[in-house]
Amino acid sequence: MSRKKAARHKSIIDELTIHPSKRVSELASALNVTTETIRRDLEELAQQKLISRTYGGALLRQAVEPVLNERHKANLAERAAIGKKAAPLLKDAKVLMIGSGVTTVEVAKRIVYEMSNITVITHSFGVARVLSFNPTIKVIMAPGVYHAEESATHGSVTCQFLTNYTADWAILGASGLAPTGPSDALVDAADVYQQMIRQSTHNMIVADHSKFDRMATARYAKWNEIDHLITDQKPSGPLKKALSSEQVQITEAPLQ
Structure with missing residues (x-):
């Protein structure tokens, strides 16, 4: 070609x-x-x-997404734009860890088209299903207790399994982005994200502006543990100050 x-x-x-x-x-x-x-x-x-x-x-062409909670249906265009911006930043990676959620599935959709000959470790069936469209991508599914609402595995078995691997990047979503760090509505999901962060050289959060200045149930990282935030709008106020203080790189993905 x-x-x-x-x-x-x-x-x-x-x-x-x-x-x-x-x-x-x-x-x-x-x-x-x-x-x-x-x-x-x-x-x-x-x-x-x-x-x-x-x-x-x-x-x-897209894989059929599993049924998720109603909160995942908003801001789909913003999430698609975030996925488009995130994938090129991963181009030199050979091993990725990807968490569950609609936005991380959007990143996976872009990875399918833009990357090859990589290994992805995930606990998300939605992410794995999307990546199956590219036969050069090796997908390793983390075992654990199945959470039907998120279509993902969680729990101690999942976290222990992840300790066997290391990755160049962890790509994670969030239910809330507060000045104190990213958080998730599910405690079990937060545990998995914490382990992925420990196992990865670099860590990326992908989340749209509706998560700004919100704190969900379980904080899974401090901003000094995060290298990059991909979002559709620029943060402001205390959140912007916290990200700047911890030198988190921000990439804006505005709608076209």
């Missing part, structure tokens, strides 16, 4: 990530190419099972 075509294919995936359904004419206009060229590109991407063709357009 030529470099020009590869770049065009990536641009098509980028467009479909933000706008999940696009017509051929819209993609042709956005990429400044002919509709014939777009049709050929879409056929090739469909053959690779990266998209699904529709009448006159295309849909980004």
Whole structure:
């Protein structure tokens, strides 16, 4: 594949990530190419099972997400934008640990398209299901007590299993981001995230602005343990001050 075509294919995936359904004419206009060229590109991407063709357009192919609590249904566009920004920062990694949640699933969706020949250790069935679309990605599932609402394993067995591995990055979501650190609504999930942080060289939080200045049940880290926050808006006030004080790098992922 030529470099020009590869770049065009990536641009098509980028467009479909933000706008999940696009017509051929819209993609042709956005990429400044002919509709014939777009049709050929879409056929090739469909053959690779990266998209699904529709009448006159295309849909980004995604694994069916498990049923989660109603709180996970908000800000999906923001989470998709966060995933798009997060994945390139992981490009040099060989081993990742990924926690559960809708936003981490969005990161996994981007990893599928942008990374290869890596190992991912996760306790999230949603993350594992998404990563299965890329056969070059080795997925190691952490055992434990199954939590149906989060579609993930938790508990002492999960945490003990993670001590057998090390990773370049841990990628974690959060229910709340307070000046004292990130937190999760589930105590058992927080325990798993703490262990992932201990096992990883670098740690990344992916969370949208609705989590700012909120404290959930269980804090799982202090900001001096976190290297990077990917979010859709810039924090302000005490949260911004805390992140700056602990030298947490912030990458903003605004909606297009």
